[in-house]
Amino acid sequence: METNSMTNIDELKKLSTQVRRDILRMVHAVSSGHPGGSLGCVEYFVALYNVVLKHNAVAFTMDGKNEDVFFLSNGHISPVFYSVLAHSGYFPIEELKTFRKLNTRLQGHPTTHEGLPGVRIASGSLGQGMSVGIGAALAKKLNNDQGLIYTLHGDGELQEGQIWEAAMYASANKIDNLIATVDYNGRQIDGDVEKVLSLGNLKLKFEAFGWEVIENNFGNDLSHVISAFEKAKTFVGKGKPIIILMKTEMGMGVDFMMGTHKWHGSAPNDEQLAKALMQLEDTGKDY
């Protein structure tokens, strides 16, 4: 079992910068993809794969027995997922250059179909990952497997009804080996979540659904992300599903991509890429 031990915050910050560079270069190369949410979730993924998860990148198995298992429900932020998987050793970093190209394992949205190590479910059509996470959590309980299930969801994604079916089931059935996280960036394709379809008071909603709710108002700060996970883990096995409401900034790290929903699903052109990369220190490790 490999437990990642890269806990030095400076190292993780450097990696975060590299992941942001990867994201921008990946979507630029194919003039498509979703940089906004990807950039906003960099700290989540870097912390998850380098500090939190007990996982085995080198010998990936679909069943993930005795490991922690992660599901990305908002599959459109695949660039950040792929970059962090590659930097964690699931597949060669070089492969990032095939993103969204014909015959790639790095499909526009993540899939098991092409056999990419690290991916256990297809996602992209929203709202399905929490149910899958619950199923995997039930399997772990049946197998007496102490591994935990982690899921990530967009906030706009919570407009899907299946999420609330799953939320109701999870508390009614005490799925307490599941730590879900909401990327609470307040933006979706058509604009602000508040304007498109307000989620209301999300904390109270999940509490009313019987969940243990943890708020992290600094989802782009590695220390806060890590401490939110640590706090979440203290509630494991206590009879309630756990959710972290994680405030992030869509487009984080690139000034002109922040404060707007416009980079949800648009790739930068040559000039914009150059401008963006200037804001992210070159670590000399671009693929």
Add this chain to the structure above:
Amino acid sequence: MKKYTYTEKKDTRSGFGAGLSELGKSNPNVVALCADLTGSLKMDAFEKEFPERFFQIGIAEANMMGIAAGLTIGGKIPFTGTFANFSTGRVYDQIRQSIAYSGKNVKICASHAGLTLGEDGATHQILEDIGLMKMLPGMVVINPCDYNQTKAATIAIADYEGPVYLRFGRPAIPNFTPTDQKFEIGKALMINEGTDVTIIATGHLVWKAIEAGEILSTRGISAEIINIHTIKPLDTDAILKSVLKTACVVTAEEHQMNGGLGDSVSQFLSRQRPTPQEFVAVNDSFGESGTPDELMKKYGLDTTDIVAAVEKVIKRK
């Protein structure tokens, strides 16, 4: 015409329930999920005997499909149970993405398919499910013909790795296949060898095809009758072999003509061996309330409809 008899009428859903209970004993990885229709699906025996492996999901079929997909990660073999309508159309995208495209080993078990659901009416009488499911790449589609075959199919699909759609129904119908008949996915069963016409039937229409064969034999027509319990993958070898002999074909199913068994047979034959074909199926219509027998008659799925289709197709040779 080979003689077929039966000692009792039984519903195919009870065959599913019996098969599931046997699997509970023989395969510790088998788990079952139900969306508030445990009694209707005859899953109560499994629930009682293996409560730790039974998951009552409530009326939330989308969540059920997702949970089933997740349970496979960790080696479980989930069998989901609800009505055919709620097993397919209602949750098509969940099945498509989380099960079919993700290649998950989920068995989608669907009762009350077709018109024979009866009095509940068209909201529940799905006649499009075979089409929906056979279009999904990699999905196996099975529609057994009686209690014994449904039980055997239920047991057999646990040993197959991959997504399966198993379709069965509500009414008690003749239980005529042998209890020890082996169920092979994708392998057609010869009901009667004949020379003048091939009747390919699935599900509840297999017994009606046997009845039609008896009537036809009194009129001097020798019907070859094939029980296609697996619509996908289709046993094209058996179909081709038969039509090379008979040169015409009638397909019979409790489903829309669009997208059903007849479609699959036609698609194959048009490429391999263009053959006159008639379709006993529902013709672009919703069902309605009524008894199963009344509905099968009104919508052209009765024994006499098979006989008429045979007489028509023979003239087209």
